[in-house]
Amino acid sequence: MDSTADVIIMGGGIIGASIAYHLRRDDPGVGRVVVIEQDWTYARAAAPMSMGGIRQQYSAACNVALARYSLPFYEQFDRLMAGAWGVPQAHFHQRGYLVLMHAENQDRLRQKYEVQRSLGVEIELLSPEAIRDFLPHLNVDDIVGGLYGPRDGYLNPRGALQGFVEQSRELGCVWLQDEVLDFQPGDAQATVRTRHHGTLTTPHLVIAAGAWTQRLAALADIDLPVQPVRRQGCYVTLPVQVGYKFPMTLDRTRDMSFRHDTETDNHLLMSRTVRDEPPGFNFDWDISAFEREIRPMMRHYLPDCGDIQLQRGWAGHYGVTPDENPILGQHPAHACLYMAVGFSGHGVMLAPASGHIISELVRNGHTSTLDAHPYRLERFATGDLIDDPQI
Structure with missing residues (x-):
């Protein structure tokens, strides 16, 4: 060679x-x-x-x-x-990207909104009522709005x-x-x-x-x-089909994100960063954290969708700079x-x-x-x- x-x-x-x-x-x-x-x-x-x-x-x-x-x-x-090798299955779905806004982070997110607009980003500032109209199953009682990128989305x-x-x-x-x-x-x-x-x-x-x-x-x-920082992900089934696809939804106050699967109608992917441990490699998926944190959060976010059914979970790592x-x-x-x-x-x-x-x-x-x-x-x-x- x-x-x-x-x-x-x-x-x-x-x-x-x-x-x-x-x-x-x-x-x-x-x-x-x-x-x-x-x-x-x-x-x-x-x-x-x-x-x-x-x-x-x-x-x-x-x-x-x-x-x-x-x-x-x-x-x-x-x-x-x-190419000759085949066709990738990335399947970019432009279903939007929604960042939930709470009272404690609304000032920073509103500043981000103004900066993003000045830089030409396609971004919308939504009220709780607008989010409810857009996503009727999402609980908006404790949010004050959201930033929504309609051209954004997620892929495989x-x-x-x-x-x-x-x-x-x-x-x-x-x-x-x-x-x-x-x-x-x-x-x-x-x-x-x-x-x-x-x-x-x-x-x-x-x-x-x-x-x-x-x-x-x-x-x-x-x-x-x-440094490697652990994050946990899981794949769940929604007992209730909502009739539409969730955008990528991010709640920074809870370190939580979720979205619909790219290929199915009643499966969600979820992810949460593990912040209460020192940096390092740990590929163990903590099902107790799912039961203790993720499942209650999803009951809060989607109270009318029934109790999510866990299919599988995994742990991976971000490579994080200061x-x-x-x-x-x-x-x-x-x-x-x-x-x-x-x-x-x-x-x-x-x-x-x-x-x-x-x-x-x-x-x-x-x-x-x-x-x-x-x-x-x-x-x-x-x-x-x-x-x-x-x-």
């Missing part, structure tokens, strides 16, 4: 796969692109276990720009990623991951099922030592390792402030090392834009479509953080 590559991407989740795809799509002559991913089943990857929400509702201009690049990409995703995240992976292969990217044992980013060349394919060299090395970023970076004595926003760009001390990590639960949403940013940086040394400067690693040392918390 050839031991050299023009670009090596460590991590083949949705971010790494998007980078690979964009490198070959943006410039078919980019050279040899190699993706190293240890687990091709993606059993513990973040994207397949995510809610697959797609929205423009951010309050930082840089995040809005990435979201507005990614949204139309997903609107065409199944067509764009179709495993289908989105599959599309990026398979289309990048079809465009000529090389995928290796392997483990990175260590790597060294030099001034002009980086080396990557793998368990099964020996040592590889490249002038452009990308870290796209999700919640495993800190563990991977430590192999080269590099500190990247990305300001809950991603790191995108070149490492300040290693010119050949690029980072696309720390998406804090929004990797699926921002994967198209992030892939394009890294593609431009690798190929051109700068970005021209989207501004990567706010996402630089150095912001954590200078205190120039992005004020747009995500979880």
Whole structure:
């Protein structure tokens, strides 16, 4: 096997796969692109276990720009990623994205609404009465309104991951099922030592390792402030068919989100971040938390729909930075090392834009479509953080 590559991407989740795809799509002559991913089943990857929400509702201009690049990409995703390999099943449903507003967070959400409008986001400020008309089964007694993005929605995240992976292969990217044992980013060349394919060299090395970023970076004595934070998801049946599909519904005061399944009429997906434990890997799904927290919440949200019936549950992890926003760009001390990590639960949403940013940086040394400067690693040392918390 050839031991050299023009670009090596460590991590083949949705971010790494998007980078690979964009490198070959943006410039078919980019050279040899190699993706190293240890687990091709993606059993513990973040994207397949995510809610697959797609929205423009951010309050930082840089995040809005990435979201507005990614949204139309997903609107065409199944067509764009179709090829000789097949057609992805991402199935982006633009059923909207509703953020519930309570008395304690209404000032901040109203400020977000004004910022989003000024940035061109398609956003509506709904009263409780308007929400009741829109979603008659949703209890609005304790909310004061909501922000609603009518063009937003949700997709099948495993289908989105599959599309990026398979289309990048079809465009000529090389995928290796392997483990990175260590790597060294030099001034002009980086080396990557793998368990099964020996040592590889490249002038452009990308870290796209999700919640495993800190563990991977430590192999080269590099500190990247990305910590794994557990989140729990579940798939439930509604005893009552409501006759319409719920949008992605987010309640930040309760760290809770839920939506309809992409394929069925009476199944919901739900997710809740586990905040009362230290960062770290824990893939145990806590059914007691479902009975103690999630089931009572759903009785509150949907009091006329009967008691939800649990089908299955799972636990996954966000890769979270100190300001809950991603790191995108070149490492300040290693010119050949690029980072696309720390998406804090929004990797699926921002994967198209992030892939394009890294593609431009690798190929051109700068970005021209989207501004990567706010996402630089150095912001954590200078205190120039992005004020747009995500979880």
